[in-house]
Amino acid sequence: MTEDGTLTRPTHTDVRVTGEHPMCELRDVLDRVGDKWSVLVMSLLGGGSRRYSELQHSIEGISQRMLTLTLRSLERDGLVSRKVTPTSPPRVDYALTPVGATLSEQVAGLMRWAEEHRGYVAESRVRHDAAQRA
Numbered sequence: 409m410t411e412d413g414t415l416t417r418p419t420h421t422d423v424r425v426t427g428e429h430p431m432c433e434l435r436d437v438l439d440r441v442g443d444k445w446s447v448l449v450m451s452l453l454g455g456g457s458r459r460y461s462e463l464q465h466s467i468e469g470i471s472q473r474m475l476t477l478t479l480r481s482l483e484r485d486g487l488v489s490r491k492v493t494p495t496s497p498p499r500v501d502y503a504l505t506p507v508g509a510t511l512s513e514q515v516a517g518l519m520r521w522a523e524e525h526r527g528y529v530a531e532s533r534v535r536h537d538a539a540q541r542a
Contacts (some may be wrong), residue, residue, distance in 0.1 A: 440485055441511060445470055445478040450504070451519050453488065454512035457503040487511060 440446055448467050452458055457515055458466075464475050479502060480489035487508035493499040 435487055437485075440481060441487075441515075443478070445474055447515055447518065448480060449475075449482060449502075450487070450508065450512050450515045453502060453504045453518055455506070457491075457501050460502065462498045462503065483509070 423445055441450075445467070448470075449463060449466050452463060460475070460479075463479075464470065464472065467475065470478075479488060479490070483490050483502075486505055489505050491501045491503070493501070
């Protein structure tokens with residue numbers, strides 16, 4: 409019987425990786441904070457608490473299911489808190505936790521970089537793709 413996170417066969421480097429291995433734990437954290445939807449949610453919450461509906465309307469292309477999964481994962485990881493106000497319909501607000509706020513500062517830098525360099529990246533892709541066809 410294998411533990412959760414244990415690969416059933418060796419990796420290409422013949423090293424078994426278990427869920428308790430430090431690199432596996434690091435990869436899990438990076439997978440969460442590097443996910444495109446998580447980055448966008450963290451960026452929006454960096455400006456303050458938001459209702460679920462505000463997040464959904466602010467993130468183009470995200471489905472209700474994906475937003476729910478992303479928020480649940482961020483909450484599970486201790487980066488986002490969820491507050492339900494018993495109204496009709498219930499009001500659900502999300503905010504960054506203190507640790508989430510420290511990550512949000514890093515995400516803001518990444519977002520600035522992406523904004524400043526998106527034109528360069530787009531042009532590079534066009535040049536690369538044209539060279540591949542030639």
